[in-house]
Amino acid sequence: MEDFILAFSVVFPLFLYMAAGWLIRRAGILETATFKSLNGMIFKIFIPIMLFVNIYQSDFTSALNVPLLLYTMAAVFIIYLALCFLVPKFVKTRRDASVMVQGIYRSNLVLFGMTIGASIYPDSDIGVIAAISAFVIPEFNILSVILFEAFRGEKADIRHAARGIATNPLVIGGVLGILFSLFRIPLPGLIEDTLAEMGGMASPLALICLGGMLSFRSMRGHTKKLAVSVIGRLIVVPVIGLLGGILLGYRDVELVALLAAFASPTAVASNPMAQAMGGNGELAGEIVVTTSACCIITIFLFVWGLKAIGWIS
Numbered sequence: 152m153e154d155f156i157l158a159f160s161v162v163f164p165l166f167l168y169m170a171a172g173w174l175i176r177r178a179g180i181l182e183t184a185t186f187k188s189l190n191g192m193i194f195k196i197f198i199p200i201m202l203f204v205n206i207y208q209s210d211f212t213s214a215l216n217v218p219l220l221l222y223t224m225a226a227v228f229i230i231y232l233a234l235c236f237l238v239p240k241f242v243k244t245r246r247d248a249s250v251m252v253q254g255i256y257r258s259n260l261v262l263f264g265m266t267i268g269a270s271i272y273p274d275s276d277i278g279v280i281a282a283i284s285a286f287v288i289p290e291f292n293i294l295s296v297i298l299f300e301a302f303r304g305e306k307a308d309i310r311h312a313a314r315g316i317a318t319n320p321l322v323i324g325g326v327l328g329i330l331f332s333l334f335r336i337p338l339p340g341l342i343e344d345t346l347a348e349m350g351g352m353a354s355p356l357a358l359i360c361l362g363g364m365l366s367f368r369s370m371r372g373h374t375k376k377l378a379v380s381v382i383g384r385l386i387v388v389p390v391i392g393l394l395g396g397i398l399l400g401y402r403d404v405e406l407v408a409l410l411a412a413f414a415s416p417t418a419v420a421s422n423p424m425a426q427a428m429g430g431n432g433e434l435a436g437e438i439v440v441t442t443s444a445c446c447i448i449t450i451f452l453f454v455w456g457l458k459a460i461g462w463i464s
Contacts (some may be wrong), residue, residue: 158455162269162447165263168355169443172362176345186363193357194419199324201350202261206285206328208337208347209278216279219396219405223412226392231256231294235301236384242376249302250421250430251376254438255383257291259418260284261321264411266354267450271407271463280408285325287412292316295421299428320415321420326334361443370437380417380438385449393453402462409460414453416442 175181179191234252242248258264261284268277293316316322330336338346370377388401392413396406417439426432 156456157271157458158451161267161454162451164270165266165281165358165450168358169362169365169447170232172359173365174362176363179194181258181363183366185366186360190357190360190364191423192417193309193353195320197349197353197356198261198336199320200346201265201353202284202321202324203328203331204279204343204347204350205278205281206325207266207331207343210280211332214278216405217284217406218399219401220286222396222399223287223392223409226413227256227287227290227393228302230292230388231298232393235298241450243428244429244431245302246429247376247434249299250425250432250435250438251380251383252298252302253295253425254380254417254442255388256413257282257295257418257421258290258384258388259416260412260415262354262419263415263450264356264408266358266414267411267454268404271416271454272404277404277407277436278357279404280326280411281325283408283412284321285329288319288321288325291418292319292322292424295424296428299425299430303429312315319420321343357419361440364436365440365444370441373434373437376434377437377441381441381445384438384442385414385418385446389449389453393457397462403464405455406463410450410453410457414450416446416447442457 172186176183178187231252234255238252238255239248242251256281260280263279264284265277268280296316331338389410391405392409396409401409419439421440422432422435424430425435454463
């Protein structure tokens with residue numbers, strides 16, 4: 152029963168926040184377009200601040216588990232290569248295939264990862280998740296740029312990729328957090344407290360916006376592609392990522408870090424990336440909202456199972 156309560160306590164806040172956003176839209180208080188605008192602001196300002204604060208306030212040097220980081224980045228890359236080979240064999244429309252590849256391999260590690268980690272270990276330092284995020288997020292962006300340019304028949308533009316990475320708010324937040332932590336650059340207490348409060352607002356606001364953008368009517372034309380993307384993103388990839396980590400002996404906080412990296416829904420940033428680089432932006436957005444809604448069930452089952460077996464405590 153204790154395992155069930157823990158798993159439920161992890162996903163129930165996610166459900167409530169997303170349900171609140173859905174109800175706000177249904178009540179006519181805010182429209183979908185407004186939620187999309189708010190979502191853009193959150194991911195350009197609040198989420199990067201949250202990432203910066205989590206790294207800055209953690210003991211980054213001790214939190215950075217290099218073998219775990221290398222495993223995570225290698226697993227992401229291998230999954231990405233496998234998807235680039237397999238998906239085009241079944242999805243002939245290249246702009247849809249590229250979006251599905253991205254939707255399956257690219258997780259919402261920052262938002263859901265921090266929330267999951269803090270729910271399972273509320274009194275522990277979860278800096279390991281922030282440390283992994285600081286390196287895996289640039290990897291996500293590099294692979295996405297290469298993916299879309301390759302699928303539209305062009306060579307990867309290294310300068311374009313570098314520019315996109317250097318100007319990505321999440322990357323900037325992570326790099327600044329690493330620099331301030333490594334060089335022990337002190338922040339005035341008032342500024343640190345304010346940034347911490349702003350970062351604390353990121354997860355609730357982002358989840359409310361996700362709920363406000365949920366709409367299943369427009370998804371009927373992409374039912375099969377969405378089903379494959381949801382199964383791939385929320386079941387196949389987590390099983391592969393977690394199984395490898397378990398075989399390597401990772402448990403507790405480290406295993407939760409892998410759960411955050413591989414079991415989180417598709418990153419919201421994948422939608423604007425697809426739109427900007429010639430992918431099917433509508434399908435990309437549908438994958439984001441569908442995986443975000445369905446992850447409430449899958450994350451619950453993963454947490455419950457890992458807790459029941461005793462691999463997380």
